Amino acid sequence: MTSATTDLRPDAEALLRDLAGPNATLRDDQWTAIEALVVHRRRALVVQRTGWGKSAVYFISAKLLRAQGRGPTVIVSPLLALMRNQVESAARAGVRAATINSGNVTEWEEIHQQVARGEVDVLLVSPERLNNPDFRDQVLPSLAADAGLVVVDEAHCVSDWGHDFRPDYRRIRTLVAELGDGIPVLATTATANDRVVEDVSSQLGVGGSDTLVLRGGLERESLRLSVVRIDGATERAAWLGQRLASLPGSGIVYALTVSAARDLASLLADQGHVVAAYTGQTDPAEREQLEADLLANRVKALIATSALGMGFDKPDLGFVVHLGAPSSPIAYYQQVGRAGRSTDRAEVVLLPGPEDRQIWSWFASVAFPREHIVRRVLEVLDLERPQSTQALEPQVELNRSRLEMVLKVLDVDGAVRRVRGGWIGTGQPWEYDAARYERLEQARAAEQQAMLEYETTSSCRMEFLRRQLDDPLLADGPAPCGRCDNCTGAAPDSAVDEAEIARVRQRLDRPGVDLAPRKQWPTGLAKLGVSLSGKITDGPLTGRAIGRLSDLGWGARLRALFDAPDGPVPDAIVDAAIRVLAAWDWEVRPTAVMAIESDLRPQLVSSLATRLAQVGRLTDLGTVARTPGRPPVSAANSAYRVAGLAGAFVTPDPLPADGPILLVDDLWDTGWTLTTAARELRSAGAPAVLPFAIATPN
Known part of the structure; x- marks a missing residue:
C-alpha cells in the first residue's frame, strides 16, 4: 500500500x-x-x-x-x-x-x-x-x-x-x-x-x-418472496384491499400502466387506505412531496409505475407488491430490491395476471422500429433546415414518443444531429443493425418466458432470481434461501371475501375517471414573475372525466370525437356525462356550471355545459373567458405552463354563485388549465370548484 x-x-x-x-x-x-x-x-x-x-x-x-x-x-x-x-x-x-x-x-x-x-x-x-x-x-x-x-x-x-x-x-x-x-x-x-x-x-x-x-452477490436475507395466483383483475384488487393494512410498515404497490396505478390508488383510497398514485406523468414537484410522504410514513403505500424504482432510498421499506408482473426477472429484482434494506423482514408479493403478456407485447411493439420506417425518418430530414419532432411526425409512421426515441438513437449513431430548432440530417452513412435487433427480440422473449417460470416454479424464488442475474457468488448446486413461500411452504392465502369482490366490482364498473387535483405548484415560478409556490390551497376539488383516450371502452369514441370538426355535443356524450355525474359522490352538490373557453372545441365545451345545466337544474354562468390578446399556452414544462396561464382568465365580478361550480373542459391533460381557472373562480367568490372533463389522455 x-x-x-x-x-x-x-x-x-x-x-x-x-x-x-x-x-x-x-x-x-x-x-x-x-x-x-x-x-x-x-x-x-x-x-x-x-x-x-x-x-x-x-x-x-x-x-x-x-x-x-x-x-x-x-x-x-x-x-x-x-x-x-x-x-x-x-x-x-x-x-x-x-x-x-x-x-x-x-x-x-x-x-x-x-x-x-x-x-x-x-x-x-x-x-x-x-x-x-x-x-x-x-x-x-x-x-x-x-x-x-x-x-x-x-x-x-x-x-x-x-x-x-x-x-x-x-x-x-x-x-x-x-x-x-x-x-x-x-x-x-x-x-x-x-x-x-x-x-x-x-x-x-x-x-x-x-x-x-x-x-458482488445478490442474496437479500430480509426479503420474503411469494406469488399469489388469482386470475381476475377485480379479485386481485380486492385481495390487496383486504390485506394492505396488515402488511408491515409502508411500501410500494407497482402496477404495469399509468391507468392501472391511478385506478388502483383511487379504489384503495375509497376503501379508506392512505395511498397515492405515482407515475411518470406525475409532476416533479408532486413526486417530491409523495416521496417525502412515503419516507415519513405518512402514506401506507405509493401506487406506482416503474417511475418509482431506481435510486429511491427508504431503508425501512416494509413491502413491495406487484399487481401484474414486469416482463423480466431483472426488472423485477430491481424493483423488489427497494424493500428491507435495514429491516429483518420485508414482504414481497407478486400477483400476476393473464393480461400481463398483452401489456408486455404492447411495450415490445414500441421498441426500435423496422428498417424501412427508420429510413423514412432519414429521408424526410433536411441537411440544413432544422425540423421539430412535431413537424416530422406527420411525415413518418411513428407517434411522437417513438419518433423521439429513433431520432436520439440516430443522433448517437451520427446520422442526425439535434440543434436549436429541432433536428437535421448529417448525410453520414448509417447501417441498420438488423442482427442486433433480432437478438434483442429473442432476448426479450426469453426474459418474458423466464418471468412466467418464476411465477410457477416450485423451487426457491430468490435462487431463481439470482441465477437470472448471473450472481457470481451462487454455487453450482441448489442454494435455497429458506425464506420464500416455496422454501417455507407458507404461501399467502389467496382467498377473497365474495362481498368484498362485489364491492370492488361495483366501484371499478362505476362510470367516469377520477381527476386528482394538483397539490403543489411547480418550483421556479418566482423567476418567471409568478408569485406562487408550495402547496395549492385554493385550487379545485377532485374532479371527474367520462373516460381516458386510452380506454378500451370509451377510448375509441372519445378519440373519434376529438378528431372530428368542432360542433355541438353529441347526445351520447351528454348521456355519458350524466351517468358520470350521477355516480359522483360529492360532499356538496354543485349549484352552477361554467365552461372554459376552448381554443380548439368551443362549441363542444360550451354546449355540453349548457346541456348539463338544463338536465341538472344548475345555473348556467356561461364561459370562463380568456384574457383578450393572450396567446394559447403550448409549453409542456409545468413552470412555463403555469406562468402562461396565470392571469389568463376573466371571471364575472361579482360571481353570481351561492354554491360549488361545475367547471367543464374538453381535455384534462396536465391539469394546469382547470387548476388556474378554478383558482380565479375561488378568488371571485366560488366556495368550491368541481372540474369535469370529457376525457383525459391516460
Whole structure:
C-alpha cells in the first residue's frame, strides 16, 4: 500500500461517517473502488446489490479528488427521485451538489454559472440533458476536459439488453470518449446479468484490462418472496384491499400502466387506505412531496409505475407488491430490491395476471422500429433546415414518443444531429443493425418466458432470481434461501371475501375517471414573475372525466370525437356525462356550471355545459373567458405552463354563485388549465370548484 493510499483511507472513513453516521466503517471492497478512482485514476465497473453503498463510493471519491484540486464530479443519473436523494446525501458529507433536470428548468443558467465559478463539487445531470444542444456544445466540453470524476449511475440503462434502456444514455459514451487524460470513470448498477455487464463495458469503454470490476452477490436475507395466483383483475384488487393494512410498515404497490396505478390508488383510497398514485406523468414537484410522504410514513403505500424504482432510498421499506408482473426477472429484482434494506423482514408479493403478456407485447411493439420506417425518418430530414419532432411526425409512421426515441438513437449513431430548432440530417452513412435487433427480440422473449417460470416454479424464488442475474457468488448446486413461500411452504392465502369482490366490482364498473387535483405548484415560478409556490390551497376539488383516450371502452369514441370538426355535443356524450355525474359522490352538490373557453372545441365545451345545466337544474354562468390578446399556452414544462396561464382568465365580478361550480373542459391533460381557472373562480367568490372533463389522455 502506497503512502498516498495510507494517508487517504482515514479521510475516506471520516467522510463515510459524515454520510452514514458515527459508527459507519468502509468495507474493504468499497475502499478498493475508491482507491482505484482517486489514487490510480482507473476506470471501474461496480455491480452490487441495492444497499451495498455505491453512492458512498462516488461521493467520497468526489470529495477526495476535489481536495486534490481536481474538477467537479459529473454524475449522470436517470431519475429525479435518485437525484434528490443524492443531493441530500452529498450535503451531509459537505459536498456541494447541484442538479440539472426537467424539474428545475428555471435554475439551469444559474447552475451553469456556479459550475464555471468552481462552486460545485458534484453536478448531477439527467441523460436527456447530454443531448441538449446548448449543454452539449457549451457546457459539456469544459466538463469533459476538467472533470475530476465521471460517474454513470444505473449504468444498465446504457444497454438495450438492460431492463430500462434509454437512448439518451448512449450519449454518455461520447462524453467518456472525450475525457481528458487521467479522469477516472465509475459505472454502477445493482441489476445486470453477464450480457448487460459486457454491453455496458463495451458502450462506456470501461471493459479494458486496466478496469476494476467489482461484482458482488445478490442474496437479500430480509426479503420474503411469494406469488399469489388469482386470475381476475377485480379479485386481485380486492385481495390487496383486504390485506394492505396488515402488511408491515409502508411500501410500494407497482402496477404495469399509468391507468392501472391511478385506478388502483383511487379504489384503495375509497376503501379508506392512505395511498397515492405515482407515475411518470406525475409532476416533479408532486413526486417530491409523495416521496417525502412515503419516507415519513405518512402514506401506507405509493401506487406506482416503474417511475418509482431506481435510486429511491427508504431503508425501512416494509413491502413491495406487484399487481401484474414486469416482463423480466431483472426488472423485477430491481424493483423488489427497494424493500428491507435495514429491516429483518420485508414482504414481497407478486400477483400476476393473464393480461400481463398483452401489456408486455404492447411495450415490445414500441421498441426500435423496422428498417424501412427508420429510413423514412432519414429521408424526410433536411441537411440544413432544422425540423421539430412535431413537424416530422406527420411525415413518418411513428407517434411522437417513438419518433423521439429513433431520432436520439440516430443522433448517437451520427446520422442526425439535434440543434436549436429541432433536428437535421448529417448525410453520414448509417447501417441498420438488423442482427442486433433480432437478438434483442429473442432476448426479450426469453426474459418474458423466464418471468412466467418464476411465477410457477416450485423451487426457491430468490435462487431463481439470482441465477437470472448471473450472481457470481451462487454455487453450482441448489442454494435455497429458506425464506420464500416455496422454501417455507407458507404461501399467502389467496382467498377473497365474495362481498368484498362485489364491492370492488361495483366501484371499478362505476362510470367516469377520477381527476386528482394538483397539490403543489411547480418550483421556479418566482423567476418567471409568478408569485406562487408550495402547496395549492385554493385550487379545485377532485374532479371527474367520462373516460381516458386510452380506454378500451370509451377510448375509441372519445378519440373519434376529438378528431372530428368542432360542433355541438353529441347526445351520447351528454348521456355519458350524466351517468358520470350521477355516480359522483360529492360532499356538496354543485349549484352552477361554467365552461372554459376552448381554443380548439368551443362549441363542444360550451354546449355540453349548457346541456348539463338544463338536465341538472344548475345555473348556467356561461364561459370562463380568456384574457383578450393572450396567446394559447403550448409549453409542456409545468413552470412555463403555469406562468402562461396565470392571469389568463376573466371571471364575472361579482360571481353570481351561492354554491360549488361545475367547471367543464374538453381535455384534462396536465391539469394546469382547470387548476388556474378554478383558482380565479375561488378568488371571485366560488366556495368550491368541481372540474369535469370529457376525457383525459391516460
